[in-house]
Amino acid sequence: MGNKTITKKKSTVGENITKYFLLIADIVLILFFSILAPGFLQVTNLMDILSTAALVGVLGMGASIVMMVGEMNFGIGAEATLTAAILGAVLGEGRVSVYFIGVLIALLVIGLMGVIDATFGVIIGVPAFIATLAISKINDGFINLLTGGKTLFNMEWPAAFRTLGQARLGPVPVLAVAFIVIAAALWFLVDKTKFGTYIQAIGNNAACCRQVGINVRRIKFIAFVITALVGGFAGILASSKTGNIQATLGSGIMMDAMAAAMLGATFLRPGRYNIQGTVVAAVLTAIITNGITFCGYPDYIKDIINGIILIIAVGYIAMTRKEGLPSVKMG
Secondary structure: OHHHHHHHHHHHHHHHHHHHHHHHHHHHHHHHHHHHOHHHHOHHHHHHHHHHHHHHHHHHHHHHHHHHOOOOOOOHHHHHHHHHHHHHHHHHOOOOOOHHHHHHHHHHHHHHHHHHHHHHHHHHOOOHHHHHHHHHHHHHHHHHHHHOOOOEOOOOOOHHHHHHHHOEEOOEEHHHHHHHHHHHHHHHHHHHOHHHHHHHHHHHOHHHHHHOOOOHHHHHHHHHHHHHHHHHHHHHHHHHHHOOEOOOOOHHHHHHHHHHHHHHOOOOOOOOOOHHHHHHHHHHHHHHHHHHHHOOOOOHHHHHHHHHHHHHHHHHHHHHOOOOOOOOOOO
């Protein structure tokens, strides 16, 4: 009886380590960098970490929505950039003077791009990773058209253009607040609504969902549109932070965002993509990036550390979870 109790306790401890590995890594790295550089724990630096995590995190959460249904959008970086470019062009031409209306126009257009993604990837049946890659090249063309292949900046943009990315509420960046609000909204959508239940069920077993009457194609279609919209808003946040629009704005953080979504699948519900995990993973990558810079180490070290943490986390899940890691359709 005693051996069974010990075994059960060991099993519980192992499960908790598995579930909270990313959060533990966050805490350990914060302590590690604070020892190396005492100023690391200053409020301003911690807020910088949240701001950095916001861009990767929002784009990663967007990517994770479509990954939850077993698909992949490799064009989310281009969609983020295109949204920012449309916003900049609309505001800069003087056609729209109200920032909020410009944002709605840009998101409407990128929502239509999400519809195109879904049409090819879900309705027509082209493998989603091929369809989104191809459509991303079209988006790249529009981006170059709108930006002229250069960094886009216009003195006519309203002051509100920089508010989301540069303003503060006391010591807290508005960007960090936006990150938290978006994360809370997507968490509610995925974890607390019937639609979110369908998303997760389809990711686990689409064939079974069809048999019980769930419209799998419709749910996947909507997931593509949501991914595009969230990715587009990430582009708006990124351009607001820099105060300009670069042609590589979205592509520069896309791989980090995808990695955050994948790494997030090792948190809380190991083997399943989830919003909470993506947030914690984004914070982890931000801590590493900030810590390496703060301590004056070469940039390549952050890539090595990120890679080590990713391979350890996913390797542990692959070895300990019967179902293995979550997958997406690549063809």
